[in-house]
Amino acid sequence: MCTWEVWEFPRSLASQQRNNREAAMQQDCAIHEWTALLGSARVSAEDHTRDRYARSTQQFSTRPAAILFPENADEVREIVRIASKHGVPLYPISRGNNWGYGDACAATDNQVIVDLRGMNRIIEVNADLAYAVVEPGVTQQQMADYLAEHDIPLWLDATGAGPDASIVGNTLERGFGHSPAGDHFHNSAGYEIVLADARVLKTGFGHYRNAQAAYIFKPGIGPALDGIFTQSNLGIVTKMGVWLQPKPECLEAFAFTAERDGDIARVIDALRRLRMLGVIQSSVHAANDLRAISTRTRYPWKAMQGQAPLNATTRRDLRAKFGVGAWSGIGGIYGTDETVAAARKVIRREFKGFATVRFFNESRLSLAEKACSVLRSLGMCSRLREQVASARSVFDLLKGSPSPQHLRGAGWRSKHADKNADPLDNHWGFLWFSPVLPLTGAAAAGLMRCIEPIFESHGFEPLVTMTAVTPRALCSVITISYDKSNAEESRRAIECYNHVWNACAGEGLIAYRCGVQSMQKLEQGSETFWDVARAIKLALDPANIIAPGRYIGNAIGGSAVHSSREIPAALSMF
């Protein structure tokens, strides 16, 4: 039993050094109590585990003080109680696969990671109403497998983050996928949240006894609170209703290719019209040539004789080699035979004159795969075979089957052979910047004009996707991939990132999500919003126990401090 908490020192003796020492003591006490709670197998404070959780695809990373592995919400509540008692900050992660945005890292060193992977129950699946109730540890693959094994006619809306990514984690970061249920925050309801004072809050109607609509109607009655628990640090979400995509009578994919760089404007305008008309009801993803190529191959160091960025000739050669246009993209049409056939006609019409469109479905794809297996035995048409394999991977994603394939592009500049599908094991260096634009061709073209010279000047080439996430909004994910073994290139990657961020902010383009290394940028050019967010933080977590510095900065003397861990006087013993 730990007794530090009963000690009392005169406050006047406090000093920073002393505070640090006392904080370390409090931390030891907390770890002691957590070990009593969870058992030593579920509390890790050894160096090698802490190092493992400190890994990142970025140069910036933070090292946790320890890692805890609760298995249910009651344990999370006890963990929070102990953390509050000792003023030790917690950093909850679902699976820690927040690739390109800080991975499993907290905003500052020495937070204690609460790794929720052990809470991986699929609590309920309702086939009629197309939802599941899941814990944070449930992965995309686990959900997909569950639905297949139980023959439930629902599909997960999968993201490209890979099979091991958490569904809840992605939703709380407001990620997006590919089906009509692709806006993950909008397609979730009924959060169960452990607050900093260990109370359990349920959003929507879930806080009412026997609520029938707990998981199917987001706002419930009264203020809609779920939104404040996304991209924030106001509580630990331990359960959530996620809306699934009912397996449609018919799914057809369409793939489009435009040959000229400038065609992006017409592509995006066409997508807006199709989404506004309701002809396409799901996200459509477009990618520039480099982003498309990056999923198939690595940076051609040899052809470029070790130089970077890519020159125009080599870029053209790569386009030709992989049969990739300046812009290409993919989307799904979900419906019945009748509605899908109708949508096909409208899509053809909208893309006519500047892009080629191909449609494929399960039966056409299977046929192509059979043909390919014959060709393979003859050693022929490797490019065609690769295209078919790529189409399969994309088609499966539309059906909610996650794949590590889509993450591969992030390793574009890596010089190492991949060990497996894990970006950290492979030492990939990459940063993601993801501004939101109006869904207009002019805005999309403007973004490219803005970022291309910046990438060039820092020695990189932009890998860009542009996703029509709603009928009005375009979300671009821009990858800065770099060779992590090259310190100079790593430094330039950060400079490039900051330069792109600032240039976009100057044009009024802000990211929909950001990495832990950039939280302190969020207040630039903003008024009042973050002060209000801090006021709410102070109301719900006055001691700043949960994920300090994550989106909502520390509230100290009314100004924002993102950079250091703070133990408020009320909780500090000295």
Next chain:
Amino acid sequence: MCTWEVWEFPRSLASQQRNNREAAMQQDCAIHEWTALLGSARVSAEDHTRDRYARSTQQFSTRPAAILFPENADEVREIVRIASKHGVPLYPISRGNNWGYGDACAATDNQVIVDLRGMNRIIEVNADLAYAVVEPGVTQQQMADYLAEHDIPLWLDATGAGPDASIVGNTLERGFGHSPAGDHFHNSAGYEIVLADARVLKTGFGHYRNAQAAYIFKPGIGPALDGIFTQSNLGIVTKMGVWLQPKPECLEAFAFTAERDGDIARVIDALRRLRMLGVIQSSVHAANDLRAISTRTRYPWKAMQGQAPLNATTRRDLRAKFGVGAWSGIGGIYGTDETVAAARKVIRREFKGFATVRFFNESRLSLAEKACSVLRSLGMCSRLREQVASARSVFDLLKGSPSPQHLRGAGWRSKHADKNADPLDNHWGFLWFSPVLPLTGAAAAGLMRCIEPIFESHGFEPLVTMTAVTPRALCSVITISYDKSNAEESRRAIECYNHVWNACAGEGLIAYRCGVQSMQKLEQGSETFWDVARAIKLALDPANIIAPGRYIGNAIGGSAVHSSREIPAALSMF
């Protein structure tokens, strides 16, 4: 210049009486300052105006201390500053047409209404991205007229609340309409909010300089704050982006009728399948026979020889007279010629065997209207003519053209002739109760089983709509219409309302919205949620200046008080 605020009395002398007197003095001071700010023409404290704002379709109503008419956000900020200084509570209304839920009334007497009708600018309409930026005073009719006059190919999503209802007001109450943009909260972004301390908060990306995506991407980055300003009292919304419905290439309405009461289950299951498949992308409204009949005629007091509730024979006669089934409904198919034709096939298939479905569009309706005008000159087919007129009214609503027609049913039990379209001028007595159900036939049938005997026992008949507001959620709006001139019937109406509320709550069915008379019911059977809401209220409006008791109860000593106005000690002078 008013000087009350510099007085100081020893706190120990405080008493309730004294407090009341002082509150009245502070109120006078505030009114004095507001008059200096706005001019006497925009401050009303005369009895007849206060009485006018105290009118309600319910027996419960509250009387304001005064009414203020600001014309811009800066004036709202000054109003809030003055209110804070004097501890006088404000009750913001957009147009005050919150029919059936308390109209323009605050939760308690003597709040000062801030009537935002003078802030009625349409600030921006973006035709490509299909949104408008509007102030709270903008009405449905004003928006529809603006779009028509400027030949902008966008439609408003109109509700049945009538031409004079505020768009912003309905959105903040999370109302719903009829088009694919029918979920008003989901289809709004970029709120500008005056907080209790007179700061201006902008949600989404709007708080960033020159934000390009201010009105097209709801959550922005960081915690999504817009939801907490709906169904609450945390600020005064002075501007909002509302998403409009792009005028589709083709709109077709479908109307369905099912003959047996029990068919509601099959109707609702069909609607779920159609919405889940994406074949219908908008709200579909179903109504029971009584609700449908109530828009065409009044309660048949004569046939019933002054008795109520309606007996089975008379009900059957009315059904026959107006050609109404047990359940009927209407929805829109928005798209292109191809997709609408495809949807028509699927809808026919889904309703086959238990409901008749008719489709109509602008050209068929015009043709029918021409035929009717011939028939009218011959004095023939009055029922057909009425049906065509009714179809026109509904079709126009699908196209965003508001009409007073849809509100008429609320006056079902009224014994007076209508003066105009205003429920208050007509002295209609009605209450709305609107539980949310899972979108399943079983849940819908269960609701009817639950409420029918209750209505019967209190001497009423349920007028019921059931709306598939999303692919998963059904929102039922149940009208209790009563004769306001009959005190005994008025009393029974409240008893019936409370009985229905409690019975539904017992089955886990909670309303999506509630009237001012019922705010105190919200905490029944709930855990933690309202405490968290109060903590946020306390953080943003510690003196409880804005709309005390509206959804979020007063936080006094940690417990909820909804019933009386409280001036916190910090602001009270005594």
